[in-house]
Amino acid sequence: MATTTEAPTAHPGADTALDAADAPRRSVRRRGRPGWLAWLWLVLGIVYTPVAVVIVLSFNASRYGTLPFQPTTQWYAALASNDALIAATGRSIVLSTTVALAAALLGTALALWIVRVAQRGATVFTVLLTTAITVPWLILAVAMLLVANAVGLGRGLGLLFLGSLAVALPYVVLVVVARLQGLGTELEDAARSLGARPITAFRLVTLPLIAKAVLGGTLLAFVITFNNFPIHFFLAPFGYNTLPMEIYTFVLSGYDPDINALATVLIGVAVTVGLVLLAVARRRGGDRTAAAGIEEVWG
Amino acid sequence: MLPSGLLLVALVVAPLGLLVYFGLLSGPGVDGRVTGEEWGRIAGQPELYGRLLLRSLGLGLAATALTIVVAWPTAWALSRHVRRVRALYLALVIIPHLTSSLLLIYAMYVLIAPGGPLMAALVGVGLAGAGDSLLFTRWAVLLMLAYLFLPFMVIALYAAVERIDDTVLDAARSLGAGSWQRFRHVVLPLTAPGMLAGLVIVFTPAAGAFVEAQILGGTDGMMFGTLISEQVSRVNNQPRAAAMSVILLVSILMLLGGLRWGLRRAFPGALRARR
Amino acid sequence: MADLRLDDVWLSYAADEPAVLRGLSIDVADGEFYAMVGPSGSGKTSILKVLGGFLAPDAGRVLLDGSDVSGVPPERRDLGIVFQSYALFPHLTVGENVGFGLRMRGMRPREQRGEVARLLELVGLPGLQARYPDELSGGQQQRVALARALVTRPKALLLDEPLSALDRKIRQEMQGELRRIQREAGVTAIIVTHDQEEALALGDRLMVLDAGEVRQEGRPSWVYSHPRNRFVATFLGSANLLSGTVEAVEPSRIDLGGPIADGLALPDDARAGDRVTVCVRPERWRLAAVGEPRDAGVTLDATVRRVQLSGQVGEALLDSELGELAVTVLSSQVAELREGTSVRLHARPREIHVLDELESAASGAATAATGPAR
Numbered sequence: 001m002a003t004t005t006e007a008p009t010a011h012p013g014a015d016t017a018l019d020a021a022d023a024p025r026r027s028v029r030r031r032g033r034p035g036w037l038a039w040l041w042l043v044l045g046i047v048y049t050p051v052a053v054v055i056v057l058s059f060n061a062s063r064y065g066t067l068p069f070q071p072t073t074q075w076y077a078a079l080a081s082n083d084a085l086i087a088a089t090g091r092s093i094v095l096s097t098t099v100a101l102a103a104a105l106l107g108t109a110l111a112l113w114i115v116r117v118a119q120r121g122a123t124v125f126t127v128l129l130t131t132a133i134t135v136p137w138l139i140l141a142v143a144m145l146l147v148a149n150a151v152g153l154g155r156g157l158g159l160l161f162l163g164s165l166a167v168a169l170p171y172v173v174l175v176v177v178a179r180l181q182g183l184g185t186e187l188e189d190a191a192r193s194l195g196a197r198p199i200t201a202f203r204l205v206t207l208p209l210i211a212k213a214v215l216g217g218t219l220l221a222f223v224i225t226f227n228n229f230p231i232h233f234f235l236a237p238f239g240y241n242t243l244p245m246e247i248y249t250f251v252l253s254g255y256d257p258d259i260n261a262l263a264t265v266l267i268g269v270a271v272t273v274g275l276v277l278l279a280v281a282r283r284r285g286g287d288r289t290a291a292a293g294i295e296e297v298w299g
Numbered sequence: 300m301l302p303s304g305l306l307l308v309a310l311v312v313a314p315l316g317l318l319v320y321f322g323l324l325s326g327p328g329v330d331g332r333v334t335g336e337e338w339g340r341i342a343g344q345p346e347l348y349g350r351l352l353l354r355s356l357g358l359g360l361a362a363t364a365l366t367i368v369v370a371w372p373t374a375w376a377l378s379r380h381v382r383r384v385r386a387l388y389l390a391l392v393i394i395p396h397l398t399s400s401l402l403l404i405y406a407m408y409v410l411i412a413p414g415g416p417l418m419a420a421l422v423g424v425g426l427a428g429a430g431d432s433l434l435f436t437r438w439a440v441l442l443m444l445a446y447l448f449l450p451f452m453v454i455a456l457y458a459a460v461e462r463i464d465d466t467v468l469d470a471a472r473s474l475g476a477g478s479w480q481r482f483r484h485v486v487l488p489l490t491a492p493g494m495l496a497g498l499v500i501v502f503t504p505a506a507g508a509f510v511e512a513q514i515l516g517g518t519d520g521m522m523f524g525t526l527i528s529e530q531v532s533r534v535n536n537q538p539r540a541a542a543m544s545v546i547l548l549v550s551i552l553m554l555l556g557g558l559r560w561g562l563r564r565a566f567p568g569a570l571r572a573r574r
Numbered sequence: 575m576a577d578l579r580l581d582d583v584w585l586s587y588a589a590d591e592p593a594v595l596r597g598l599s600i601d602v603a604d605g606e607f608y609a610m611v612g613p614s615g616s617g618k619t620s621i622l623k624v625l626g627g628f629l630a631p632d633a634g635r636v637l638l639d640g641s642d643v644s645g646v647p648p649e650r651r652d653l654g655i656v657f658q659s660y661a662l663f664p665h666l667t668v669g670e671n672v673g674f675g676l677r678m679r680g681m682r683p684r685e686q687r688g689e690v691a692r693l694l695e696l697v698g699l700p701g702l703q704a705r706y707p708d709e710l711s712g713g714q715q716q717r718v719a720l721a722r723a724l725v726t727r728p729k730a731l732l733l734d735e736p737l738s739a740l741d742r743k744i745r746q747e748m749q750g751e752l753r754r755i756q757r758e759a760g761v762t763a764i765i766v767t768h769d770q771e772e773a774l775a776l777g778d779r780l781m782v783l784d785a786g787e788v789r790q791e792g793r794p795s796w797v798y799s800h801p802r803n804r805f806v807a808t809f810l811g812s813a814n815l816l817s818g819t820v821e822a823v824e825p826s827r828i829d830l831g832g833p834i835a836d837g838l839a840l841p842d843d844a845r846a847g848d849r850v851t852v853c854v855r856p857e858r859w860r861l862a863a864v865g866e867p868r869d870a871g872v873t874l875d876a877t878v879r880r881v882q883l884s885g886q887v888g889e890a891l892l893d894s895e896l897g898e899l900a901v902t903v904l905s906s907q908v909a910e911l912r913e914g915t916s917v918r919l920h921a922r923p924r925e926i927h928v929l930d931e932l933e934s935a936a937s938g939a940a941t942a943a944t945g946p947a948r
Contacts (some may be wrong), residue, residue, distance in 0.1 A: 047395060259402075473648050474722070
């Protein structure tokens with residue numbers, strides 16, 4: 001080795017510029033302080049207390065939920081033969097699935113239109129969507145029912161579907177709009193500069209990138225529709241009880257061990273689905289976009 | 300693309316607008332003449348309608364305040380004191396709410412029923428008498444609403460807390476701000492956008508709730524929404540239901556506007572319109 | 575205003591990780607502008623965090639005006655800090671940002687007004703009190719951050735890479751501004767940067783940091799022209815480093831593996847037979863005509879490989895018998911230096927510096943602090 005010529009260090013600011021773009025900064029993390037963690041556990045405790053009580057009682061023999069605790073699985077057997085509840089669960093799943101799929105399709109289309117086509121109209125639509133989200137479901141349901149009554153249609157499956165769709169649609173739109181805006185058009189432009197036709201560029205570049213947001217919006221639409229008691233209560237045709245309606249009629253008559261068993265099953269499903277989705281989102285690194293979507297909807 | 304926009308207009312905007320018209324008709328259906336008589340009847344019974352409206356708004360406000368008080372430290376703890384399992388904790392807060400609100404209402408019913416676990420525990424530690432019960436009181440409704448909407452507030456505040464840059468807190472420290480001053484002058488204002496968002500997504504449905512009150516509230520906890528629901532499903536006086544819906548919606552929006560104004564005044568810099 | 579000292583400070587972030595600061599001592603005099611420069615990961619920012627009180631050192635003391643402040647929290651250290659990201663409060667106006675420190679000391683807005691205006695005047699932003707930070711340019715935000723840090727008349731000003739987020743042009747302008755403001759405020763200042771130009775331009779004194787240890791300290795011009803080791807030589811500017819063996823000490827004569835360097839000042843402990851490194855800055859070479867007689871110092875023949883112009887001066891890369899060499903050339907010379915042109919390079923003894931770090935003939939091991947492998 002005879003000589004060394006060394007250029008000055010890499011251009012100053014090169015790496016810090018990246019740091020600066022990486023918001024927000026965290027100083028060296030203080031370890032989780034026990035007080036804060038205790039608070040977190042307390043809150044989780046409160047959230048799960050009613051749930052836990054129902055789960056425990058679902059294994060208790062007493063018809064009136066009284067102690068002493070005598071283990072049994074008889075309520076699950078009863079639940080399995082409760083045709084009304086099973087039929088209602090089926091209806092809810094069918095309704096929520098169709099509404100979620102329709103909302104995904106229409107919502108993505110509307111989101112694309114808002115972001116890519118309607119430049120000035122976009123604000124109007126965003127206001128419209130946020131209004132749709134902020135009106136209490138009770139009032140929306142009553143308004144829709146009265147319109148249906150006024151035009152002589154009344155309650156019906158079609159109305160139930162449309163009402164559920166109208167409530168769920170804005171959520172899908174907002175989640176997908178957030179993703180599209182974060183995406184910009186540069187990537188699609190790049191694809192087109194490489195010779196892709198607009199439709200091909202969309203299919204090969206944009207669609208895969210918004211797929212996760214669309215999926216998230218679809219799940220949100222499913223959960224909202226599944227849960228939307230006011231809409232079901234006012235718009236479903238008589239005799240077509242969804243699961244929340246069925247639970248409602250049971251609950252009005254008081255304590256019911258069948259419902260305990262049902263609640264336990266549903267919570268088991270929710271926990272499983274929730275944790276699986278979480279694991280998938282983590283594996284795919286989708287944490288951020290999911291958070292962004294939630295924030296866009298709720299923030 | 301446009302059809303779905305039109306669908307929204309047809310299903311959301313138009314019905315809400317028509318509510319005003321329906322409310323002016325003479326009952327019981329929505330095919331009567333425009334008389335405005337239902338408005339007169341509602342105005343004639345302020346001790347019923349006025350009181351329940353105030354209770355709905357009050358319960359909505361109280362539930363919102365309660366969720367903020369519980370959710371704020373939760374969001375902070377999640378953001379600053381949990382590292383890897385943060386998403387898991389967040390998911391755990393949300394998961395029960397993925398089932399059905401009716402199931403949660405039922406679970407709460409079982410929990411607070413006389414002789415139920417909560418009351419038994421309270422009696423056990425001497426906080427309640429043997430015959431006392433939370434069930435069928437407005438407190439039960441408040442508890443339920445706060446419980447139902449807690450996750451929304453946690454998400455809204457978490458998003459806001461997560462955006463706060465730690466170096467800003469370090470800067471405040473270097474300028475002499477102690478922990479209370481940092482909270483009061485930096486952290487709290489910077490979470491104002493989250494509080495505003497949380498306010499909208501919690502207060503509106505809470506003040507417009509009806510099943511929660513119907514199942515858990517009894518007469519003491521009856522809400523304006525319960526009354527609307529009964530005008531449709533039992534009494535079948537649709538114009539009155541429409542008029543009441545208009546009253547409730549307008550009250551909610553006005554109160555929301557007032558609260559938003561108040562928040563903006565309290566935190567002018569944090570909530571100013573961005574360019 | 576005060577003097578600031580670190581005394582044998584050790585710091586590590588976790589018990590099982592290597593220490594970030596390794597027995598570090600610095601002594602900054604009252605009113606001095608002290609620049610710390612080092613590559614990323616060298617521990618620069620950690621030093622500021624220790625000084626500011628955000629990190630407690632594992633061992634050692636932090637002295638402010640002679641008294642130990644190791645246990646004093648940041649909010650009571652009375653230091654002004656300018657953060658790399660500026661860390662302006664986004665929800666407060668410029669005026670409220672600048673007045674924040676006064677407010678924390680119990681001063682009412684009306685009482686703050688005069689001081690806030692004075693500081694904004696000092697940093698060259700008069701009248702911008704009502705704006706919000708996101709309505710300002712990067713350079714303006716930087717100035718607000720300075721004003722905010724200075725308003726409480728802190729004992730010292732700590733600057734963490736304050737200019738790194740700015741464009742090149744504004745960065746150069748702000749360097750001059752920083753010096754002016756520091757002088758006018760008469761405040762002790764410590765700047766941390768990875769930008770050697772910035773450190774050379776700003777500091778009254780310069781410290782080169784690497785791997786948590788001080789590599790060299792001194793006047794910027796001295797450190798630049800008299801680097802002690804390879805690390806400092808290459809980190810501050812660029813350097814042609816030529817390895818050689820000492821043949822004679824008085825008068826000195828070094829064998830560079832063929833060519834000879836003579837008349838150079840050697841490190842005190844150098845002996846005949848020691849391996850040494852000779853450092854020639856690119857701008858210290860003189861281009862001479864081929865065949866010009868050799869003189870004291872180093873004379874080499876080389877051919878031009880490539881010339882790069884970057885303004886008034888440029889850099890030529892030459893192939894010599896000792897390998898590749900970098901030479902600073904004037905723009906007026908560029909036309910003559912085509913690829914393949916033969917030139918003779920000459921550097922006089924006082925333009926050449928022999929690094930302190932040498933390899934003794936006896937032991938064959940490095941005796942001075944070893945530079946990092948780069």
